[in-house]
Amino acid sequence: MVIxxxxxxxxxxxxxxxxxxxxxxxxxxEIVGLIGPNGAGKTTLFNLITGFYSPTSGTIKFKDKDIxxxxxxxxxxxxxxxxxxxxxxxYSMTVFQNVKVGALFGGxxxxxxxxxxxxxxxLKMLGLYDKRDRNADKLTLAERRRxxxxxxxxxxxxxxxxxETMAGLNxxxxxxxxxxxxxxxxxxITILMVEHVMKVIMSLSDRVIVISYGKKIAEGSxxxxxxxxxxxxxxxxxxxxx
Amino acid sequence: xxxxLKRPLIYYLLIFLCFIPTPYLAPAGITAFIILMIMYMVxxxxxxxxxxxxxxxxxxxxxxxxxxxxxxxxxxxxxxxNIQPFNILLAxxxxxxxxxxxxxxxxxxxxxxxxxxxxxxxxxxxxxxxNSDITLGPKGIMVPVPLPYTIYPYFYGILGIAIGSIFIxxxxxxxxxxxxxxxxxxxxxxxxxxxxxxTAYRILGFSLSAxxxxxxxxxxxxxxxxxxxxGVFSMLISFELILMVYFGGVGTFLGPxxxxxxxxxxxxxxxxxxxxxxLLLLSIMLILTFVFMPSxxxxxxxxxxxxxxxxxxx
Numbered sequence: 001m002v003i004x005x006x007x008x009x010x011x012x013x014x015x016x017x018x019x020x021x022x023x024x025x026x027x028x029x030e031i032v033g034l035i036g037p038n039g040a041g042k043t044t045l046f047n048l049i050t051g052f053y054s055p056t057s058g059t060i061k062f063k064d065k066d067i068x069x070x071x072x073x074x075x076x077x078x079x080x081x082x083x084x085x086x087x088x089x090x091y092s093m094t095v096f097q098n099v100k101v102g103a104l105f106g107g108x109x110x111x112x113x114x115x116x117x118x119x120x121x122x123l124k125m126l127g128l129y130d131k132r133d134r135n136a137d138k139l140t141l142a143e144r145r146r147x148x149x150x151x152x153x154x155x156x157x158x159x160x161x162x163x164e165t166m167a168g169l170n171x172x173x174x175x176x177x178x179x180x181x182x183x184x185x186x187x188x189i190t191i192l193m194v195e196h197v198m199k200v201i202m203s204l205s206d207r208v209i210v211i212s213y214g215k216k217i218a219e220g221s222x223x224x225x226x227x228x229x230x231x232x233x234x235x236x237x238x239x240x241x242x
Numbered sequence: 243x244x245x246x247l248k249r250p251l252i253y254y255l256l257i258f259l260c261f262i263p264t265p266y267l268a269p270a271g272i273t274a275f276i277i278l279m280i281m282y283m284v285x286x287x288x289x290x291x292x293x294x295x296x297x298x299x300x301x302x303x304x305x306x307x308x309x310x311x312x313x314x315x316x317x318x319x320x321x322x323x324n325i326q327p328f329n330i331l332l333a334x335x336x337x338x339x340x341x342x343x344x345x346x347x348x349x350x351x352x353x354x355x356x357x358x359x360x361x362x363x364x365x366x367x368x369x370x371x372x373n374s375d376i377t378l379g380p381k382g383i384m385v386p387v388p389l390p391y392t393i394y395p396y397f398y399g400i401l402g403i404a405i406g407s408i409f410i411x412x413x414x415x416x417x418x419x420x421x422x423x424x425x426x427x428x429x430x431x432x433x434x435x436x437x438x439x440x441t442a443y444r445i446l447g448f449s450l451s452a453x454x455x456x457x458x459x460x461x462x463x464x465x466x467x468x469x470x471x472x473g474v475f476s477m478l479i480s481f482e483l484i485l486m487v488y489f490g491g492v493g494t495f496l497g498p499x500x501x502x503x504x505x506x507x508x509x510x511x512x513x514x515x516x517x518x519x520x521l522l523l524l525s526i527m528l529i530l531t532f533v534f535m536p537s538x539x540x541x542x543x544x545x546x547x548x549x550x551x552x553x554x555x556x
Contacts, residue, residue, distance in 0.1 A: 092424055
């Protein structure tokens with residue numbers, strides 16, 4: 001079943017076209033990788049899906065409902081969670097409070113009632129339980145990224161958008177993060193992730209979507225995509241033919 | 243941060259209970275000073291609810307003080323109502339109404355733009371009230387004093403207001419609402435992304451803050467028995483509140499109370515010693531606070547960084 005359907009999405013910033021007629025579908029339970037060179041429009045795409053920008057044209061459908069142009073808070077309540085490229089936590093709060101904000105304001109009915117219990121459960125799952133009373137600004141980068149993940153999970157999302165969760169992590173931390181993402185998938189949450197670490201994309205994704213200069217240039221299994229001529233050209237440049 | 247503030251509310255209320263015997267022990271002059279101090283405690287605590295918890299710095303909180311004071315003055319002057327507690331409550335409600343009304347367009351502004359906007363607002367209202375016939379313009383309005391005059395009802399009136407409003411502010415700051423406010427201050431986009439209805443909460447915070455300042459303004463109209471547009475809409479009041487909150491410690495619960503006491507005392511002392519020069523003293527205090535202790539006196543004791551760094555660009 002299709003959980004997210006993006007059709008003909010176009011976004012202009014003034015005269016600059018950030019996204020050009022991008023369409024794709026994401027099925028329930030999938031992990032989909034979104035890759036592309038810097039400035040390709042990956043984060044813009046995230047901002048459009050989560051309602052921070054409204055598209056110049058095109059539609060976004062979540063679970064068959066049109067969510068184009070809704071506010072981020074509405075979209076969150078419908079079941080889309082998101083992490084940011086650089087962790088954007090509530091730094092004057094404790095770890096626990098960060099997660100609790102997610103559960104109290106983003107969660108629907110059931111989650112709100114047992115918010116504390118639910119938050120602790122998530123913190124345990126992501127290995128932050130022991131640090132729950134620490135201030136968010138005292139965490140390491142890897143922990144911050146995990147806390148952001150925990151906060152997004154607390155809202156009870158069905159679709160999670162992860163923006164470069166692995167950036168700046170060392171190999172050991174990357175491996176840990178990989179395991180966490182697998183756990184989240186096993187909870188039945190669909191994931192769309194932007195990632196520059198190719199190892200991660202190749203080992204996790206069921207499907208990969210490639211965009212470059214705002215256009216979708218390829219889509220398919222990790223193997224298919226990594227052998228695609230257009231993808232190689234986008235990353236390495238075209239060969240000069242004498 | 244909030245952990246450091248989780249001390250039982252009872253201690254804070256005890257501070258106010260200590261004031262109870264004041265009018266019996268102290269001469270009228272001192273009692274009047276304490277009344278003023280308690281007024282500023284409530285107002286700086288309200289400013290802190292908006293500035294310290296929601297992160298919206300208001301440079302024009304005097305507008306709510308003025309609206310509160312004029313609400314009472316006009317009700318009395320036109321003989322609409324002379325029930326004092328009722329009028330004071332209406333003063334709070336009219337300030338709150340103004341905040342809610344201008345909240346929507348105003349809260350599209352953030353940071354310094356919001357600050358400048360509120361500054362302009364209070365000046366607009368000062369000029370409006372100064373030039374309107376309904377408000378008797380620059381003549382100001384006399385508010386009748388019930389005879390025989392004693393200071394007791396004023397003192398216990400403001401003490402009751404303070405205990406009530408500071409209790410409510412404490413509850414707000416330590417509830418779900420406080421968590422929403424903090425999340426908005428820390429990162430408004432991240433707050434929206436986890437479902438916090440940021441505009442609604444900002445309007446609510448702005449209105450609540452205005453409500454308590456309006457109440458104090460209403461009380462002041464009775465206490466001073468005279469309301470003048472240049473006095474109650476004075477930019478000085480707005481800046482005093484900022485100085486008090488930052489001196490004590492922005493974003494803390496005890497800070498604004500402490501700041502109000504110390505700053506007002508310094509101000510009175512300055513007035514006696516160097517007359518108009520006390521304004522200079524306040525300015526120097528403000529600058530020194532920002533440079534050397536941006537997280538205030540409380541910040542020095544708890545050794546934490548400022549919740550709001552005035553020099554940080556956002």
